[in-house]
Amino acid sequence: MFDVEGKIVCPGFIDIHGHVDWDDYCGELSLRQGITTTVGGNCGLSPLDINSFFSAQEKQGFIVNQAELIGHSISLRKEVGVTDPLKPATPEQLRQMEHLVEKAFEEGACGLSLGLAYAPGSSNDEIMNLSKIAARYGRIVAVDTRMITGIDMYSLVEVIAIARQTGARIQVSHFVYQYGTGVMEEAISVINRARFEGLDIRFDSGMYTQWATHIGAVLFNEEYMESNGWKLDDILVITGKYNGQRLTMDIYHELRTYYPDTAVVVFTGIEEEIYMALNHPFAMPSTDTGTYLPGEGHPQIAGSFPRYIKKMVTERYELTIMEAVRKATLLPAETLGFTSKGRLRKGMDADIVVFDIKNIADKAVFGEPNAHPEGIEYVFLNGKLALAKGELIDTKAGKAVRCNKPVYDYQI
Numbered sequence: 465m466f467d468v469e470g471k472i473v474c475p476g477f478i479d480i481h482g483h484v485d486w487d488d489y490c491g492e493l494s495l496r497q498g499i500t501t502t503v504g505g506n507c508g509l510s511p512l513d514i515n516s517f518f519s520a521q522e523k524q525g526f527i528v529n530q531a532e533l534i535g536h537s538i539s540l541r542k543e544v545g546v547t548d549p550l551k552p553a554t555p556e557q558l559r560q561m562e563h564l565v566e567k568a569f570e571e572g573a574c575g576l577s578l579g580l581a582y583a584p585g586s587s588n589d590e591i592m593n594l595s596k597i598a599a600r601y602g603r604i605v606a607v608d609t610r611m612i613t614g615i616d617m618y619s620l621v622e623v624i625a626i627a628r629q630t631g632a633r634i635q636v637s638h639f640v641y642q643y644g645t646g647v648m649e650e651a652i653s654v655i656n657r658a659r660f661e662g663l664d665i666r667f668d669s670g671m672y673t674q675w676a677t678h679i680g681a682v683l684f685n686e687e688y689m690e691s692n693g694w695k696l697d698d699i700l701v702i703t704g705k706y707n708g709q710r711l712t713m714d715i716y717h718e719l720r721t722y723y724p725d726t727a728v729v730v731f732t733g734i735e736e737e738i739y740m741a742l743n744h745p746f747a748m749p750s751t752d753t754g755t756y757l758p759g760e761g762h763p764q765i766a767g768s769f770p771r772y773i774k775k776m777v778t779e780r781y782e783l784t785i786m787e788a789v790r791k792a793t794l795l796p797a798e799t800l801g802f803t804s805k806g807r808l809r810k811g812m813d814a815d816i817v818v819f820d821i822k823n824i825a826d827k828a829v830f831g832e833p834n835a836h837p838e839g840i841e842y843v844f845l846n847g848k849l850a851l852a853k854g855e856l857i858d859t860k861a862g863k864a865v866r867c868n869k870p871v872y873d874y875q876i
């Protein structure tokens with residue numbers, strides 16, 4: 465028996481943009497936010513053997529349910545031998561990638577992810593041919609858009625061209641990190657015009673103005689830094705020996721040369737634009753969570769969903785509780801084609817979160833990014849109690865979420 469009087473009981477949150485990919489600690493921080501299903505393989509970075517990824521989870525269980533995208537811009541390109549992120553794949557390399565994408569979809573990947581900011585040299589043929597396969601299988605294309613100038617709309621127009629030319633359903637990744645720089649209103653109107661045209665474009669967005677990635681990424685080449693207007697002082701190191709320090713020229717060169725995997729965050733966003741993005745009826749909250757050592761990383765890894773409920777519902781009255789829950793559960797389920805998730809109804813997977821609307825709050829901050837949130841009372845995964853009042857009960861209740869049907873089979 466569970467006493468849930470006065471609490472919100474709703475479907476478990478679905479995090480449509482994460483990078484948990486089997487990491488227990490990262491998975492635990494997701495569970496503690498009320499996330500019952502995480503979607504990995506985003507930003508063009510994924511496991512390549514989707515079948516063994518899922519099989520291992522089916523055998524051992526995992527702390528949350530995991531669905532997976534197949535990642536183009538880092539993983540597939542590397543697999544077929546494209547070593548320069550500024551160069552396109554050859555026709556033969558593209559043919560190999562097409563084969564790998566088909567294989568991943570046959571094995572249950574729920575979509576294709578493009579991380580164009582990490583491989584600006586990706587050709588139009590790469591983008592369109594692989595997205596056409598996603599459209600044929602009825603799977604989404606998640607796009608981490610190019611970062612060209614910080615105020616450009618070209619990167620978004622490119623995404624719309626993918627939808628128009630291939631018919632794929634598009635999920636634009638962490639919208640506030642891409643367009644929360646003073647151009648959110650314009651970016652949303654570009655999305656709305658495309659939707660009015662009948663194109664199926666949706667997006668997810670985080671709860672913070674600072675975004676994280678690794679310093680070795682091509683987008684920190686000097687020319688990209690300059691065209692985006694990022695100054696060294698806008699960038700905070702969040703892992704390794706300089707954790708907690710802003711970049712200087714010496715640190716920038718040292719890390720890029722010797723420690724390119726060091727994570728950094730870029731402080732470029734405008735807070736109001738977080739809320740503007742998540743107010744859109746086809747916007748859903750996401751974490752962009754990733755793997756860190758305890759004490760390192762971005763507070764999004766532990767705070768995103770509680771912060772979303774707190775800010776959007778109880779603090780700012782941006783969304784009703786029903787609408788906020790819909791955008792964190794049913795909307796991503798329908799976007800991904802998870803026909804047995806996103807609703808509390810007989811026959812659905814019993815992924816459930818119970819939270820206290822009066823006390824829900826994120827506690828994670830830079831310096832203590834793993835601080836547990838408050839107000840998440842119980843989390844159930846597949847009918848099993850996984851978390852109770854902050855205590856982990858079952859860390860193996862999560863299942864692999866293989867996608868076998870086109871997303872269009874699930875309409876709300």
Ligand SMILES: [Zn+2]
Pocket residue numbers: 481482483506507752
């Ligand atoms: Zn990401």
